[in-house]
Amino acid sequence: MxxxxxxxxxxxxxxxxxxxxxxxxxxxxxxxxxxxxxxxxxxxxxxxxxxxxxxxxxxxxxxxxxxxxxxxxxxxxxxxxxxxxxxxxxxxxxxxxxxxxxxxxxxxxxxxxxxxxxxxxxxxxxxxxxAEGVPPLPGRLRPIAPLGAATVSRRLVFTETMAMNATGMEMGFLINGKAFDMERVDIVARAGETEFWEIVNQADMDHPFHVHGTQFQVIEHERDGKISKPPFLAWKDTVNVARGETVRLKLRQERQGPRMYHCHILEHEQLGMMGIVDVQA
Ligand SMILES: [Cu+2]
Missing domain, CATH: 2.60.40.420 (Cupredoxins -  blue copper proteins)
Structure with a gap:
C-alpha cells in the first residue's frame, strides 16, 4: 500500500x-x-x-x-x-x-x-x-421515546489548522481548539443523565461525528441561519456535520468508564479530531 x-x-x-x-x-x-x-x-x-x-x-x-x-x-x-x-x-x-x-x-x-x-x-x-406472497410492510415498527429535558449542555467546535514544517504542510483537526490527548479527559459525564450536545463545524469540510457507548437523537441541524429538523426520530451514533453546519442532539450514557468521541474519518481522528468522555456514577 x-x-x-x-x-x-x-x-x-x-x-x-x-x-x-x-x-x-x-x-x-x-x-x-x-x-x-x-x-x-x-x-x-x-x-x-x-x-x-x-x-x-x-x-x-x-x-x-x-x-x-x-x-x-x-x-x-x-x-x-x-x-x-x-x-x-x-x-x-x-x-x-x-x-x-x-x-x-x-x-x-x-x-x-x-x-x-x-x-x-x-x-x-x-x-x-x-413474486408470490410478499407481505406488506407493517405501519408501525417500534416506539422510540424522545429523550427528555437535558440537565447539561455542551458545545464541541470543529476546526482545521494548516502549518508548514520541515517536511511540508501539516494538517491539524481540532475539537474546541485542542488536538486529542490520550492522557486528558475532555468531558466528565454522569451515567443516566440526559445531555444536550451542540456540534459546531467551523471547518471547510464535512466531518462525520461518532460517539462511543450510546445512541443519540438528533434534534436539529442549522446551516446559514436555517434550522431543519430530521424527517423522523431515530437512534444514531454517527451524524454527518456538514461544513459550516451545527448539529444539536441529545444523548445519555448509561455505562461508566472513559470512551471516545471523534470524527470517523481515520486521518482526521489521527490528526487530532477526537476527545475522551469519562462517564461516572
Ligand atoms: Cu473529519
Missing part, C-alpha cells in the same frame, strides 16, 4: 473503488414484486455515499441504532463514513434495477477530488415472473 498522499491526509483516504460485500458491482436476481431488506453500512474510510435506487423504490426502516418508528419512503439517502441505514427495496418493474451514487460535495480540499457520481454499486436483475 502506498503511503498517504497530502490529499489523503486532508480529506481522508478514499481509495479507487467502492465494493459491496467485497465485490465490485455484484449482481442479485429477484422476482418482480419482490422486496429485499438491505442493511447498508458505509464502511469506507472517507467516502460520502449519496445513493439512489434506479428502477426500484426505497423505504427507510432503520438507522444506526435500529428500527425507526415507522417506514419512511425516500428517493435518496446520504450515508457518511460509519453511518448505517436499513432499507426495504421493492422491485416492482422487470428489467434492471441498480444502486447508484449521486454527486455530493463534502468540501474536498486540494486536487484529486474523486468522481462521486454515477458509480453503480449493485445491480439487480428483476425477472418478469411475479
Amino acid at each position: 502506498p503511503d498517504n498522499s497530502m490529499a489523503d491526509l486532508m480529506n481522508g483516504r478514499v481509495g479507487d473503488h467502492v465494493l459491496v460485500n467485497g465485490q465490485k458491482n455484484p449482481r442479485l436476481a429477484v422476482a418482480m414484486g419482490a422486496k429485499r431488506r438491505l442493511r447498508l453500512y458505509n464502511a469506507t474510510n472517507a467516502r460520502f455515499l449519496r445513493l439512489a435506487f434506479a428502477n426500484a423504490a426505497m423505504t427507510v426502516i432503520g438507522s444506526d441504532g435500529g428500527l425507526l418508528e415507522k417506514p419512511e419512503a425516500t428517493d435518496e439517502i446520504l450515508i457518511s463514513p460509519a453511518e448505517r441505514v436499513e432499507l426495504v427495496v421493492a422491485f416492482d418493474r422487470p428489467g434492471t434495477a441498480s444502486l447508484t451514487t449521486l454527486d455530493y460535495d463534502r468540501g474536498w480540499m486540494g486536487p484529486g477530488r474523486p468522481k462521486d457520481a454515477g458509480l453503480t454499486l449493485l445491480t439487480v436483475d428483476v425477472s418478469d415472473t411475479p
